[in-house]
Amino acid sequence: MTARALVLAAASVGPSTLHAPLRARDTExxxxxxxxxxxxxxxxxxxRWEIRPRPLHGPAHVxxxxxxxxxRFVPPLAAxxxxxxxxxxxxxxxxxxxxxxxxxxxxxxxxxxxxxxDGLPLAIHGKGSLPGGEVxxxxxxxxxxVSGLLLSGVDYDHGVTVRHVGPPVPNEPHLRMTVQMLRAAxxxxxxxxxxxxxxAPGRLTGRAWQIEPDLSGAAPFFAxxxxxxxxxxxxxxxxxxxxxVGKVREIFAALGGSVTLDESGLTVxxxxxxxxxxxxxxxxxxxxxxxxxxxxxxxGPSHLYGVGxxxxxxxxxxxxxxxxxxxxxxxxxxxxxxLLITPKPLAGTQFRTYDxxxxxxxxxxxxxxxxxxxxxxxxxxAKTLPSFPHLWADLVKxxxxxxxxx
Numbered sequence: 001m002t003a004r005a006l007v008l009a010a011a012s013v014g015p016s017t018l019h020a021p022l023r024a025r026d027t028e029x030x031x032x033x034x035x036x037x038x039x040x041x042x043x044x045x046x047x048r049w050e051i052r053p054r055p056l057h058g059p060a061h062v063x064x065x066x067x068x069x070x071x072r073f074v075p076p077l078a079a080x081x082x083x084x085x086x087x088x089x090x091x092x093x094x095x096x097x098x099x100x101x102x103x104x105x106x107x108x109x110x111x112x113x114x115x116x117x118d119g120l121p122l123a124i125h126g127k128g129s130l131p132g133g134e135v136x137x138x139x140x141x142x143x144x145x146v147s148g149l150l151l152s153g154v155d156y157d158h159g160v161t162v163r164h165v166g167p168p169v170p171n172e173p174h175l176r177m178t179v180q181m182l183r184a185a186x187x188x189x190x191x192x193x194x195x196x197x198x199x200a201p202g203r204l205t206g207r208a209w210q211i212e213p214d215l216s217g218a219a220p221f222f223a224x225x226x227x228x229x230x231x232x233x234x235x236x237x238x239x240x241x242x243x244x245v246g247k248v249r250e251i252f253a254a255l256g257g258s259v260t261l262d263e264s265g266l267t268v269x270x271x272x273x274x275x276x277x278x279x280x281x282x283x284x285x286x287x288x289x290x291x292x293x294x295x296x297x298x299x300g301p302s303h304l305y306g307v308g309x310x311x312x313x314x315x316x317x318x319x320x321x322x323x324x325x326x327x328x329x330x331x332x333x334x335x336x337x338x339l340l341i342t343p344k345p346l347a348g349t350q351f352r353t354y355d356x357x358x359x360x361x362x363x364x365x366x367x368x369x370x371x372x373x374x375x376x377x378x379x380x381x382a383k384t385l386p387s388f389p390h391l392w393a394d395l396v397k398x399x400x401x402x403x404x405x406x
Contacts, residue, residue, distance in 0.1 A: 001022075001177065001181070001209075001211050001212055001214075001242065001243075002018060002021045002022040002027045002030075002211050003026065003027060003030050003067075003069040003070070003073060004069075004073070004147070004151060004177065004178060004181050005018050005021075005181065005209040005211065006018070006027070006030050006031060006034060006041070006049075006051065007030070007034075007073050007074070007077060007151045007152070008151060008181060008182070008185045008204055009039075009051035009053065009206060009209075010034045010037070010039045010041075010051060010053055010056075010077060011053065011077060011151070011152060011154065011155055011204050012053055012185060012203075012204040012205055012206040012207075013053070013203050013204065013205055013206065014053075014205060014206030015050060015051065015052045015053075015206045016050075016051045016206040016207055016208070016209065017048055017049065017050050017051070017208045017209070018048070018049040018051070018209045018211055019047065019048055019208060019209065019210050019211060020047060020210065020211045021043075021046075021048075021049045021211050022211060022214055022217075022384070023043070023046055023386070024382065024383060024384045024385060024386055025065060025067070025382050025383045025384070025386070026065065026067040026069060026070065026383055026384055028043070029063060029064060029065045029067050029070050030067070030069060030070050030073070030074070031043050031049070032062075032063065033062035033063070033064070033070055033074045034051075034074070036060040036061060036062055036085075037056045037057065037058075037060050037062075037074075037077070037078060037081055037085065038054045038055060038056055038057050038060075038081075039051060039052070039053055039054055039056070040052040040053075040054060051206075053206070055082070056077065056078070056080060056081035056082065056126070057081055057082045057083050058078075058081055058082065058083025058084045058085045058126060059083050059084050059085070059086075060078075060081070060083070060084075060085045060086070061085070061086045061087075061088075062074055062078070062085060062086070062087045063088065063089060064087055064088070064089035064090075064093055064120065065089050065090055065093065065383075066089060066090045066092060066093050066096075066314050066355065066383065067089070067093075067383070068096065068142065068144050068313070069144060070089075071087065071089060071093060071096065071098060071120065072098070072101055072142070072144040072145060072147070072148040073144070073147065073148045073151055073152075074087070075087060075101065075102075075105060075112075075122070075124060075148070076101070076105060076148045076149050076151065076152040076153075077151070077152045077155075078124045078126060079105055079108070079109075079110040079124055079126060079130045079152070080126060080128065080129055080130050080152065080155045080156070081124075081126035081128070082126055082127065082128040083125075083126055084123055084124070084125050084126070085123070085124045085126060086121065086122070086123045086124075087120055087121060087122050087123075087124075088120050088121035088122075089120055090355070092314065092315065092355065093120055094115070094119055094120045094121070095119070096119070096120075096312055096313075097119070097141045097142065097312050098114070098118060098119040098120060098122070099117075099118035099119070100137040100138055100139060100141070100145045101137070101144075101145045101148055101149065102114050102118050102119075102122065103118065103137070104135045104137050104145070104149060104162075105124075105130075105149075107133075107135045108130055108131060108132050108133060108135055108149075108156065108160065109130050109131035109132070109133075110124060110125075110126075110130055111124070111125040111127075112124050112125070113125075129156075129157060130155070130156045130157065131156065131157050131158060132153065132156025132157050132158040132159055132160050132201070133156075133158045133159075133160070133161070134160075134161040134163070135149070135160070135161070135162055135163070136162075136163040136164075136165055137149075137162065137163070137164060137165075138164070138165055138166035138167075139164045139166070139169045140164075140166045140167035140168065140169060140170070140309065141170075141309050141312050142170070142171075142309060142312065143169050143170055143171045143172065143174045143175050144174075146162050146164060146169065146175055146178075146197060147174065147175060147178040149162050150162065150178055150179070150182060150189070150197055150199050151178060151182065153199035153201075154182070154187045154199050154200070154201060154202050154203070154204055155201075156201060157201060158201060159198070159199050159200045159201040159202075160198075160199050161196065161197070161198045161199075162196070162197045162198075163195065163196050164195040164196075165195070168282065169195070170282050170283075170285055170306075170307070170309040171282070171283060171284075171285055171286075171309075172282075172283055173242075173243060173244035173247070173283050173284075175197075176242070177242040177243065179191050179197070180242050181209075181242070182199065182204075184207070185204040185205060185207060186202070186203070186204050186205045187199055187200070187202060187204060188200040188202060212237075212238055212241055212242065212243060213234055213235075213236055213237060214243075214384070214385075215234075215243045215244070215245060215248050216286040216287065216384070217384055217385045217388075218234045218266075219248070219286075219287045219290045219361065220290050220361040220362075220364055220365050220392070221234070221391070221392075221395060222234075222248075222252055222257070222268040223290050223293065223294055223365045224365065224368055224395060224396075225257060225268045225269055225270040226252070226255055226256060226257050226268070226270035226272075226274055226294060227270065227272070227274070227294070227297060227365060227368045227369055228270065228272060228368055229270050229271050229272030229273075230269070230270060231267060231268070231269040231270075232267065232268055232269075232395070233264055233265045233266065233267040234265050234266045234267075235264065235265040236265060237261065237265045237266040239261075244283050244284050245266070247283045247284045248284060248287070249261075251277070251279060251281070251284065251287065251291060252268050254275065254277050254279060255274055255275055255277060255291070255294055255298070256270060256271060256273055256274050256275040257269060257270050258270075273299065274294050274295075274297050274298045274299065275298060275299055275300075276295065276298040276299055276300035276301055276302045277291075277295070277298070277302050277303075277304070278302065278303045279291075279302075279303075279304060279305075280305055280306035281304055281305070281306055281307050281338075282306030282307060285306075285307045285309060285310050286358065288304060288307050288310055288317060288321075288358075289317060289321060289356075289358040289359055289361055289362035290358070290361050290362055290365055291304060292304060292321050292325060292332075292339055292341060292362060293325070293361075293362040293363070293365040293366045294365065295339075295341040295343070296325055296328070296330040296332075296341060296343055296346060296366060297343060297346075297366070297369055298341075298343055299343075300343070301340065301341065301342040301343075302340075302341045303338065303339075303340050303341075304338045304339050304341070305335065305337050305338030305339075306337060306338065307337060307338055308336055308337035308338070313356070313358075314354070314355060314356040314357070314358070314383070315354035315355065315356045315359070317356065317358065317359070318334055318335075318338070318339060319334060320352070320354050320356065320359055321339060321359070321362065322334040322339060323352075324351050324352055324359065324362075324363070325341065325362075327349060327351075328346045328347060328348070328349060328351070328366065328370065328373075329344050329345055329346045329347050330342065330343060330344055330346060331343075331344055346366065346369075346370045347370070347372075348367075348370050348371050348372025348373045348374070349372070349373070349374070350374045350375075350376055351363040351366075351373055351374065351375055351376070352376050353375060353376055353377045353378075353380050355377065355380050356380060357380050357381045357382075357383040357384055357385070357388075359380075360375055360377070360378055360380055360381050360388070361381070361388075363375050364392055368396070
């Protein structure tokens with residue numbers, strides 16, 4: 001939500017503010033990328049960020065790090081800048097798919113030089129405007145391809161119409177978030193036809209954004225409640241949300257938790273017993289590592305599916321989970337779009353993160369039950385939650401036989 005609000009603010013008329021923004025490596029890279037294009041972004045105050053749009057221009061260089069939102073949301077915006085804008089990032093970022101959005105931008109009128117594999121590094125030669133129009137893409141590897149085009153489509157001469165063809169788009173709640181936030185900023189968006197999104201040309205208006213707590217970041221803490229038989233509350237949770245809170249509540253309930261929403265926040269309580277599940281995680285794919293970790297501690301075999309797209313995240317998460325969970329002693333069978341996990345006695349050993357914050361979350365959850373789990377790199381959690389090690393240590397320290405409050 002922070003990433004989307006930053007992009008919308010950069011494309012708006014008038015200033016915008018982000019209240020309670022997520023400060024993490026990904027969002028700092030997004031802010032830095034927009035600054036490189038000429039946008040004034042003040043992030044000095046942790047509680048309130050201020051953005052004042054200015055004419056977008058090059059020459060500029062954008063460091064995407066390992067952030068999918070930066071590498072897929074900023075190029076469509078840079079296409080209307082005046083001058084050359086180059087993009088590159090961490091070594092693994094060059095392996096993440098970019099072809100659909102690069103080819104779409106070319107069809108919409110952008111001049112782009114990219115690597116032979118249609119990925120990073122790339123250069124966009126902006127002319128200050130983009131014709132826009134209609135484009136057909138396969139967004140089955142990431143919903144961010146569609147979101148990136150929609151977020152900047154209002155600035156294209158003819159707007160943008162995006163048609164998806166291929167297997168289902170993953171993480172549809174993220175697309176709904178994009179559409180809702182565009183409309184809140186003043187865009188005319190038609191998503192009445194399945195797999196077709198139309199953004200009319202126009203101007204966005206600056207506004208104040210209230211950023212919600214992050215459900216994906218909260219997942220390992222909720223999982224802690226299930227593993228320990230404790231209780232964890234995510235304070236400040238809104239009554240209505242642009243996130244897939246319904247799906248999150250369903251999966252934690254299926255795993256054996258009790259999920260409630262009241263004035264104190266969103267609370268997950270556990271009994272210490274975890275149930276096996278047979279479930280599609282397609283709408284909440286970011287939770288797959290944490291759910292897989294819980295599955296290794298469950299009362300029977302679990303089947304997690306519908307998440308083939310997470311092979312293209314910070315690492316091939318399905319392969320990484322199969323390797324690391326298997327290394328602890330679980331029986332893990334890797335499928336094209338998921339995992340079959342059969343619990344077996346686990347023993348602590350080194351757990352590799354592959355520079356992936358969600359892998360670190362999975363290891364932390366298992367470490368509540370299995371001693372001597374050694375992470376090779378907890379620093380990777382700074383990607384989306386720099387305070388994770390501190391928050392996790394506080395949660396574990398505050399735990400007792402009667403549960404934990406967090």
